[in-house]
Amino acid sequence: xxxxxxxxxxxxxxKALYNxxxxxxxxxTTYDESDKPLxxxxxxxxxxxxRIATNSHILAGASRVHLKMSDGTQAEIKSLIAIxxxxxxxxxxxxxxxRPIPLAxxxxxxxxxxxxxxxx
Numbered sequence: 001x002x003x004x005x006x007x008x009x010x011x012x013x014x015k016a017l018y019n020x021x022x023x024x025x026x027x028x029t030t031y032d033e034s035d036k037p038l039x040x041x042x043x044x045x046x047x048x049x050x051r052i053a054t055n056s057h058i059l060a061g062a063s064r065v066h067l068k069m070s071d072g073t074q075a076e077i078k079s080l081i082a083i084x085x086x087x088x089x090x091x092x093x094x095x096x097x098x099r100p101i102p103l104a105x106x107x108x109x110x111x112x113x114x115x116x117x118x119x120x
Contacts, residue, residue, distance in 0.1 A: 022070045024101045026094070028054055030062035038062055045098035046091070052098075056083050056090040067094060 024045045030038045038061055043054030052067070059065065065077035073096055081091040 021101055023099045025070060026052060026098070027068040028052075028058060029066045029068070030058055031064040031066065032061060033063045035064070043067075043092065045094070045100045046103065047100055049097040049100045050094050051081065051100075052077075052092040052094050054090050054092065055088045056085050057088055059083065059090055065092065067096070069096060069098065 021044075026043050026045070028039075028041045028043050030040075032038050039058040041055055041058035043052040045051065046053050059080070067075045067077060069075075075095045077092045078095065079093045081093060083090040
């Protein structure tokens with residue numbers, strides 16, 4: 001995922017960025033009808049903290065979607081708000097409220113630093 005950050009003077013502290021955004025990132029595991037794992041991916045909290053943005057391809061063929069939060073909390077996704085396979089994006093509803101990641105408004109020029117972030 002790409003995070004828009006404000007202009008920063010000097011060095012970027014990767015550890016501080018990790019610690020700031022870690023509570024917002026989830027690991028997503030999907031399962032088929034026979035409960036076999038299908039895909040593993042990541043997502044991050046947006047909006048009010050109960051919406052999870054992720055890639056749509058990890059949901060393909062899934063009958064169950066499981067979340068694992070950075071603190072070890074686990075939950076099942078019960079609903080999907082939106083999916084757009086052409087842009088590989090999906091928005092899920094989490095039963096657990098997380099700290100949302102602030103995203104830049106599209107009307108603002110994105111000329112500042114972008115920092116790639118993911119959970120391996």
